[in-house]
Amino acid sequence: MSVAKRLDPESERRDFIPVAEPSLGEREVELVTDAVRSGWVSSIGAYVTAFEAELASRCGVDHAVATSNGTTALHLALAVAGIGPGDEVIVPSLTFVATAAAVRYVGASPVFAESDPSHWCIDPEDVARRITPRTRAIVAVDLYGHPADMDALGELAAGHDLVVVEDAAEALGAVYRGRPAGGLGRLGVLSFYGNKLITTGEGGALLVDDPALLARARLLRDHAMDPDRRYWHGEIGFNYRITNMQAALGVAQLERLDEFLRRKREIAAVYRAGLQDVPGVTLQSEADWAKSSWWMTTLRIDAAHGVDREEVAAQLRADGVDSRPAFVPIHLLPHLRQDGSLPVAEAVGREGLSLPSSTSLTDAELEHVIGSVRRAVTRG
Numbered sequence: 001m002s003v004a005k006r007l008d009p010e011s012e013r014r015d016f017i018p019v020a021e022p023s024l025g026e027r028e029v030e031l032v033t034d035a036v037r038s039g040w041v042s043s044i045g046a047y048v049t050a051f052e053a054e055l056a057s058r059c060g061v062d063h064a065v066a067t068s069n070g071t072t073a074l075h076l077a078l079a080v081a082g083i084g085p086g087d088e089v090i091v092p093s094l095t096f097v098a099t100a101a102a103v104r105y106v107g108a109s110p111v112f113a114e115s116d117p118s119h120w121c122i123d124p125e126d127v128a129r130r131i132t133p134r135t136r137a138i139v140a141v142d143l144y145g146h147p148a149d150m151d152a153l154g155e156l157a158a159g160h161d162l163v164v165v166e167d168a169a170e171a172l173g174a175v176y177r178g179r180p181a182g183g184l185g186r187l188g189v190l191s192f193y194g195n196k197l198i199t200t201g202e203g204g205a206l207l208v209d210d211p212a213l214l215a216r217a218r219l220l221r222d223h224a225m226d227p228d229r230r231y232w233h234g235e236i237g238f239n240y241r242i243t244n245m246q247a248a249l250g251v252a253q254l255e256r257l258d259e260f261l262r263r264k265r266e267i268a269a270v271y272r273a274g275l276q277d278v279p280g281v282t283l284q285s286e287a288d289w290a291k292s293s294w295w296m297t298t299l300r301i302d303a304a305h306g307v308d309r310e311e312v313a314a315q316l317r318a319d320g321v322d323s324r325p326a327f328v329p330i331h332l333l334p335h336l337r338q339d340g341s342l343p344v345a346e347a348v349g350r351e352g353l354s355l356p357s358s359t360s361l362t363d364a365e366l367e368h369v370i371g372s373v374r375r376a377v378t379r380g
Helices: 026-038 046-059 070-080 098-105 124-130 150-160 211-221 244-254 257-275 309-318 343-351 363-378
Strands: 063-067 088-092 109-113 135-141 163-167 187-191 204-208 281-283 298-301 352-354
Touching (some): 026 046, 070 204, 098 109, 098 135, 124 150, 135 150, 298 343, 343 352
Parallel strands (some): 135 163, 163 187
Antiparallel strands (some): 187 204
16 A cells, blocks of 8 residues: 555455554454364474474574563573573663563663664663673663664674664564664564564464574573473572464464564654654654664654653543553652653653554554544544
8 A cells, every 4th residue: 555645445444443453353253273183282282393493594593482471481591591689771761661671580680771762672782881880681672563772782782792782572574773672682572462564362482593692592481491300490480481272363363464564664664654744753763773673663652742651642532542651751650760860751641642553554543643633633
């Protein structure tokens, strides 16, 4: 679909348009049914192996370790990297809370960094200012599907002997300087929650090249049970396994990933074209070195123009359109609060609003959302 053409008003439109929903079809039913009929319904089965192999291939890494969700994958990544009590890990404040929670899970302290004012990912210059002798790692979040500036972060890490973990939970299929997101750090993390690019219901994956880290990840994922001595556990591990049924769903979804990415890009382009002349409304930018997955098309609404985000969200609700506020910057949460101001992260957190971004959106639904935003902002 070309954004230069008027959207088709004859396309069907639902009475309520959700902000996100999975796209599931007969192929998904076929493979999940096959997994059930095989009897291999827990964490061992051919679909787990196939899913991990295809994920690794798509992300340009040697191995993927499928997990129960994205948060457990991130916890596992920090654990296998040896991060622990007394360590500091620099993370963006503008991200989902799981990024900081996983740092706490290993007993380390999150240190919150500012966002880039254009694409909103972690700002490498601010990261550099926050490195101390206790810093052991950087978690780079590919926010709303846009890759972080991994080369700049990699240079910082190399100069200070730090581990970079790429949190690509929202960015499967995104591209950074010609390289696939997820495989750009020493370790990478994906999520397959119901609203992500592909879904397994709940699920995640750890992406890794290093054979030693791979072995450690597989050990810790399964209760730290010795692979050569059944029921011998030399340390505390986790039960972070994915099921064969979930992996079957993931295999079917991966077959459609390119289709999903094309439609996500079309949706973002339609929103940009339809809202570019609305005063006070700006969309997340896409850097010339990146190709976002456009997991969630998100805009900022500048209250200085006479309307704030909550008013726009209320108008959308009245028009039968779901939306979602941007993440609350983590440094503002009571149990993770840190002193100091992060003006960009705070502004996006205050003004950001994610619009419906499901690949199933019709042209008429996109037109309806755009019209609702325009009415709210211009009061017309």
